Amino acid sequence: MPLSPDQLAEIDQHQQASAPTRRATVPALEAMLYRATPVLDHGFVRVIDYMGDDAAIVQAARVSYGKGTRKVSEDAGLIRYLMRHRHSTPFEMCEIKFHVKLPIFVARQWIRHRMANVNEYSARYSILDREFYIPEPEHLAAQSSSNRQGRGDVLEGEAASAVLDLLRDDAARCHDHYALMLGDDEQEVAGGNPGQRGYGLARELARMNLTLNTYTQWYWKSDLHNLLNFLSLRLDLHAQFEIRVYAEAMLDCVRAWVPTACAAFEDYRLGAFTLSSSMLGVVKRLLDGEPLEQKASGLSRREWDELMQALGRA
């Protein structure tokens, strides 16, 4: 588990406090609040705060004076309508804030989603812990031979253990030297050779010696619409495994928070498939009973395969 006893105690204390509020409140998410869901070997995701609920989407769409909600079925129908027709602004009326601990190379992908608020732990100001991501053996994949940015088979045997040793040793050595460069020149360096003193290098410089699997952490806040965009891209099968697991942990939070909106998202976005104009033509011909092959379809081989797979005819 990636948290120290002190940190767990801080979280516990935070979680036990309770106060009355007149705001929209979601008991299922309150129950998860502050608790860390472990992700990868040292990472986590935890919800720090939230604003709004399913009803707040309806309330904003209706620009209403009170709660704005009517019968549950009417509200769900409206939410589904909004999702289907890409009326995104009512979903922007809900907001959620996460505390995330993640490897730096994952953080570099994640930060490309610009429509969010971020406070990252500063390695100019503070010292990063000695924690690195080392993949589980079953995730140690070879380069895909067909997809230049994908994974192929799992590495096994000596190759696997050689790679894991390299990752572990290099990360550890780089962090040891980071600590040594940072160390005070009047004290022995913890973990250094006996009597070894540090060099007192500026933190903003020493950090450049760390490897990209070192863990960092941040507060990350987003509205629901942009969070769903993030999830839609990062839950995709083409997304790298190491970011997809964060997206999965966050999807669980969304499901507890706004169950109706989440169900609409899963139907209209996650499980959806977009037919291009050409694909639509192919589907029509297939429905008319035409025996159609890729060559005559007008689709490229890759598009044909994607379509057949979506239609369960691969």
Next chain:
Amino acid sequence: MPLSPDQLAEIDQHQQASAPTRRATVPALEAMLYRATPVLDHGFVRVIDYMGDDAAIVQAARVSYGKGTRKVSEDAGLIRYLMRHRHSTPFEMCEIKFHVKLPIFVARQWIRHRMANVNEYSARYSILDREFYIPEPEHLAAQSSSNRQGRGDVLEGEAASAVLDLLRDDAARCHDHYALMLGDDEQEVAGGNPGQRGYGLARELARMNLTLNTYTQWYWKSDLHNLLNFLSLRLDLHAQFEIRVYAEAMLDCVRAWVPTACAAFEDYRLGAFTLSSSMLGVVKRLLDGEPLEQKASGLSRREWDELMQALGRA
């Protein structure tokens, strides 16, 4: 007061509900929640929801596991430091949602602030009420002779009453015709001539007949950093009076919500004055006791006047 009895009842009902939460809670803002602060003749501002408090700024800046706060004085010192050095991201960790009723010409200025979430009442879908902004006599100002986008003296006597009559009559007639164009062709039009039937025009077309002082309303949500930018621009003396009064009502909400951040904002932003490089040179020479006039200062007449006014020597 711009609210109907039904709306007031809806708000009351909304305000009486209370539930326990583990989230950061601000009693002073809870007390204001949902209640409408009147602005202009038919407008209002009311807080619908919020996320975070002063401590949440500190917590995010420290990327902490628990509340992250220390002594009150340390927290205030950190917030002031962040404000002074333009570290804006921790302020983005607080979020607030308003329901605002405002004239369309004010909405058109307001919407230029892009870093916010908005759901406006749709006149394609619904019918706008018969409510227009008519200035109080003391705000009926003549065009400024010195500032092409400013106001001069207040209009008085016949000119004032003629202008008010024009504004009132044109808005009313345009709305009556709007209702007439919209009206069902099988029913008498409410407020029309006896026996007059409507034309059944599409709402999305009929609305084009309304004047720009017609009231609209929206849900508007922003993080604290962008809200402070909005307030800083719209509380400025150059801002139009009709939007400044909304900014003033919102500043009161911010003061109740995040008193420490608000005080820092008032010191470092609202009451601040930026010396350009040239102005800085002038101040240095004045402090050295040099008897300096505009002509020798290198500043333009306008910049000299702005500087002297800021220094209380105008």
Next chain:
Amino acid sequence: MPLSPDQLAEIDQHQQASAPTRRATVPALEAMLYRATPVLDHGFVRVIDYMGDDAAIVQAARVSYGKGTRKVSEDAGLIRYLMRHRHSTPFEMCEIKFHVKLPIFVARQWIRHRMANVNEYSARYSILDREFYIPEPEHLAAQSSSNRQGRGDVLEGEAASAVLDLLRDDAARCHDHYALMLGDDEQEVAGGNPGQRGYGLARELARMNLTLNTYTQWYWKSDLHNLLNFLSLRLDLHAQFEIRVYAEAMLDCVRAWVPTACAAFEDYRLGAFTLSSSMLGVVKRLLDGEPLEQKASGLSRREWDELMQALGRA
């Protein structure tokens, strides 16, 4: 035509100037540069500037040192791949700037697209011309009976001419009074009664008397990715006719500018149809030859109709 002889002369002069550049250049768009395409009765769209071309998308995707392009077919394949897999950042590397003249109620819809840069003609500072949008008779539609934000049949006969008279008269009267309120109190008001003098009201106040079909204008700049989002939403059949015609004029510019990206957009976005997870299930069952009716499909009536229409089986 919505341009004065002076304006046409200015545009001509601007268009005749030419200079050598080392930047990416698109002759087909150069030919359109600065010229106004008329839209509605007094509006227009004209391209003022652009950055990049189809090759710039490829160049950015490859982060290349030179032009980055290879064979035409490879480049087109890459652009199609990027469009299909929602890799949006390379499309953000092209930028275009328009000058648009449009009715205020259209501008209010348009401005909701936040990811763009806008400079609007300021009615606080300047005086708006006496130009209003009056629909052509064939666009004067009744409210739809099935769709609360849509249009039904065209109004005809007396109803149509009554509505057009109301729109025309109210807009004209409101503008006349606007001019009267603004007018100098020492001069006769042009178009007023003989001897009538103006009231000298501040511009920022007088403008509130204008109707929402008054024309405004702005410079609007966007990257290609966000422009395609705008077009995809505003070319939709649910978009209001009066903004769709602007989107159509802009699509013509995009086609001249980046023909390959535009073709991919038309295939994968404009002509596409997204199957929800439930719809996908229905299509599979239909392909398996199952005789399926709406009731047994699990789809709502509305979704079933949308699907059947997309599949050409409505």
Next chain:
Amino acid sequence: MPLSPDQLAEIDQHQQASAPTRRATVPALEAMLYRATPVLDHGFVRVIDYMGDDAAIVQAARVSYGKGTRKVSEDAGLIRYLMRHRHSTPFEMCEIKFHVKLPIFVARQWIRHRMANVNEYSARYSILDREFYIPEPEHLAAQSSSNRQGRGDVLEGEAASAVLDLLRDDAARCHDHYALMLGDDEQEVAGGNPGQRGYGLARELARMNLTLNTYTQWYWKSDLHNLLNFLSLRLDLHAQFEIRVYAEAMLDCVRAWVPTACAAFEDYRLGAFTLSSSMLGVVKRLLDGEPLEQKASGLSRREWDELMQALGRA
């Protein structure tokens, strides 16, 4: 120099092409186009494309039909006015695109500026070169004792060479192992031990072994307003040296591109000092001849020092 002969040839070829355009053109920036300005040991900045010039700012502010410019002095006055009064939208009408090569730890700071378009070289898809940032000895600074995120004195002698050795060795070893993990298992690894074969690890995994001083590169595009915000923050004395040098290289490009706007920026932003409300009170008292000390000033020690330094009385 950080470019290979092939890359230099590609750039040369790109730079020699020229075509006529009707767009705004800036000869001084054309002369710099595509050429790489070296930054740090292996990095560079080069301008790839631009849109607009000083006149385009004026043209947008006036929403004009032609060039919109008048006398040079009037245009400069307007640009200075816009800059002084924070009218940012006209500056958003100019756009520039850079190709930048930079260490990953610098890229991580840079990317926090969200209002820009970015395409980064993908290490999921491609292989990063064996190039790392190693500071020049004169930039190898100790941690500041007074400022937790700043630099103090330069390291010297053995400490300096020990640190440089660590940085160099760790980066090199990590990259060698990266190459080894990536290497094909049927070929000898270039630079490996004789006969050593690679492990064929997926690129998206192998990259996690690289250190944060490894160079990456990206296309980065921004409008002028947001670029000036970036420069204002990154040219600040509190910015880390390794990003400041990029900002300086970019400021040179801005000066060639929009000299009038750049001069206004340097006067009103770069060389400016913002007096808080309390500081303004202090300056007034000093101008009144009051002999004032920090303790009686109401300012904190740190704010007093900042003020005295700005006034040249430190």
